[in-house]
Amino acid sequence: MSMILPVITLLPLLGVLLCLVVPREEAALHRGIGIGVTLTAFLVSLLVLSGFDPATMNHVVKWAWAPSLGIHFHLGIDGISLWLVLLTTFLMPVVLLSTVNAITEKVREFIIAVLVLETGMLGAFLALDLFVFYVFWEVMLIPMYFIIGIWGGERRLYAAIKFVLYTMVGSLLMLIALLYMYIKAHQATGQWSFAYDTMRNLILTPQEQLLCFVAFALAFCIKVPLFPLHTWLPDAHVEAPTAGSVILASVLLKFGSYGLLRYAIPFFPSAVAECAPYMQWLAVIGVVYGSLVAFAQPDIKKLIAYSSVAHMGFVVLGLFMLNPRSVNGAMYQMLAHGISTGGLFLSVGVIYERRHTRRLDEFGGLWQRMPYFAATLLIFTMASVGLPGLSGFVGEFLVILGTFSATRDAIGIPAVVEHAKLLGAICALGVVLGAVYMLWLFQRAMLGPLTNPLNKKLPDLTLREGLVMLPMLLMAFWLGIYPSTFLSDIDPAVVKTLAAFKEKNAAGPATDAPRMLGSTDAKPAADGKPALPAGHPAPTAK
């Protein structure tokens, strides 16, 4: 049994213990521990790649946790989670390195919060047991709350509480839906289980599916964030310290889209068939709305936050077009957004550390003083805009292509492709809008005459900042130039997920009692009563 997954998940907690042992005053040592541990986790996580089979779960571990309740510490990794996990482990040392000057107070606490957060994120990406997923999902919440609340800006209290409450609304509803499915799965199989496979094979009635889907989708769409549930995001981003913004944008938001693809879509096909058009439209509205609002922001961080709303709109649209191309694009866009927006927030952090303001009109002409920085920001800007050859292009292109080329029989749900052309067209317009506000941002901050006297002595990137930016830049190019590194792992997993979705959808919803996919005969439940009524139509599974 391969131990890689539990090791990378729990390694950060080892770092937490180390931090607790080291005296509080040793700030440098704490940073060293933090960077060392996260770097080790990254290197260990690379081992996952050897002999990786994207279409199945790799390196699976399954340990009993509370077996009498059907809870197992069950981790695994496939093509959908692979690059998100690597993105997480890759970003954490970079983020910690970026905070050397920004976080000078309560360093130990900061490192501990980031390490706990890493455990939560990795655990949630890797979980194959929904109870474990929920626990890690909630574990992420508290460190982020502290990161915003302790090291954040002026309105940090408001932003931190808003962040927690918004997330909690969704996750508590998800918990109810989860428990409901757990009970229904028990009725259908006679066994208590939170296992992912059990839940995915569980078929509920259309009404149950709809309610459970709404609960799951609400939790995930708040996290994405999908318009109109996005209002916590600008507050959280603006008030969070740079490191918090980077983690939030690059990884935490991905849990929304990851959750949709991993859980909400495969679990409830009939509800997805019903809701997909609404989700598509909300996603597209998010693209346009986010872009327009971003255009009007005087605060650089807020601008990037709204650009996240737009970019994540692409992701949700791609997911709910439900064809391999668009879903691949959505997955790719998740990675690309992680790199480009992470890079943008890191860049904002660089100038914020120098000037302690994020107001766009305070800057202008910085190129003259900070050429290396300007070049870096230009690359991230272009990556965000979707310039071919940089990370953003592939994902957006695939999503739009997948949207335009969606055909009726691809997934077997006519409603999904009803407005495909129109949606694709609006989305393409969103790309243009994105280019407008991002280029406008770059122009106002970097180009033109250097008028503000405060900016006249700004130093360029230091060596450390260069070391922070370099891996991000490399990844931005890599994602843009050679996408098959990533798509070769993503595509088989996406194809498999969609095939499973199609199969489950074809099997039709349950009529009154829950049943399992592939089972036609009534299985006795624990109490000896048949789970299926006689004469139940047999599912038409392939």
Place this chain on the structure above:
Amino acid sequence: MTFDVADLQNSAPLLLLTVAGLVLMLLDAFSRSKLVGAPYQKKMPAETSEAYPLPVAGSRGYLMPVTVLLLLGILAVVAWLPGQIHGDHGVFMYRDMLVLDRFGLLVSGICIVGAILGVMTAPAFLRAHGLEMGEYYALVMFSLAGMVILVMAADLVTVFLGVEIMSLGVYVLAGMWRKSQRSAEAAMKYFLVGAFVSGLLLYGIALVYGSVGTTLLSEIRSRAPVFASRPLFYIGWMLIFVSFLFKVAAVPFHMWAPDTYDGAPTPVSGFMMTGVKAAAFAGLYRLFAVTLGDSQNALQAYTGWVHAAYGIAILTMTLGNLAALHQESIKRMLAYSSIAHAGYLLIGLIAMAVVGDSARGPLLFYLAAYTVTVVGAMGVVGWLSRDLRGGERLTLDDWAGMGQRHPAGALAMTIFLLSLGGFPPTAGFFGKFYLFRVALEKPSLLPLVLIGIANSLISVYYYLRVITAMYFRAPAPSSEPASEPLSSTALSVGVLIAALLVLGLGLMPEWLANLCAAAN
């Protein structure tokens, strides 16, 4: 009339608690008091005007370790006794007045663990506030004995005895802070309400006896179907029900609770919020979930207590939480949150009646999780809020910046608050999860669960407010001296154990969950 010697063994926890209480009283009487100056001054300084005398290590310092050792011994007996139960139905004692079963032993164990942690956190607080009196330990023991009677009761008379013995000790404890007017108010309110409740309880018992002709719970259960439609029977049970709702502080019978929990000395408040509540819930369980019928028995339909409990659970959760939202005092917030938690526990009781025996495990687990969490939280409140000028500094403003001034205490408080709010991986999360899971098995309880979930969302806000104050806000700039945390090894160890239990039960819930599920 026969007397079975085995009864002595089977009621050992009860007897040992009583003896231990007597021993502690004797020890106290024969230890010389060096503290005459502090607690027994003739003229008490007003609460905030004059400084307290500096705390002196009293000659009664050994009482706390002795009490803890005695309680650990009794806990060991409680842990050993389940081996003496053969069969499913428990062992009846004293002519069927008491019953020894795993349920009663588990709740006794929960009360005793809560009391041990409470006793460990108490002496530093008592000493700092000039309250170090040996009676505290003896009264805790006697009160615990009352709880044990209540949780083992198999007869309405022993139920009444248990409630009275438990409450008498607590009346005195609530008022032991003699310098504090609020403590006197707490004791007075609790006593008056308690006396009223005893009347209701006794009246209810009389009516039930009058209608059925017995006070034995098992007899009532078997005869009830014949008598259940009589108004006397119905009114009697409703009176008993209401009197227990008073004891667990369920809305609308909660009015005494905020003032009492808030005014009583902090360790005593912790004891009241946990031990008394746990024992009273065990009483509710025995009287209603068991005697008045499980889901197979149509008896509950006659009395309609489930419907009443349904509404009261909703009211209790909602009003408790809404009131807690506005509290500026942390202790008072915890008092209201304790009311809200009674509402969640009522869900467990209702599930016991509607879903069946599988709800017992969640109910007990929740009680255990709630007990360790609240005892720990109240321990920290007593620990961090001591004001050098007397009294306590309990407002959120006073606690601002506590994360920096007292990192260990603030961290422990954070763990307890997260547990109360139901965040994983804490005992509180697992308790809620387990409770909601079983309640969801019956669609009729879905609204209750949804309201419970909505309420835990509300509660997250006010628990996080405390964490926010402790970590995100700087201490209020003022010339006043800040609160001076107590310094006591026993206190820190007690809080540490509670915190470890909260995390341990959250990370490894299986053993306790199994224990609770098997506690028939």
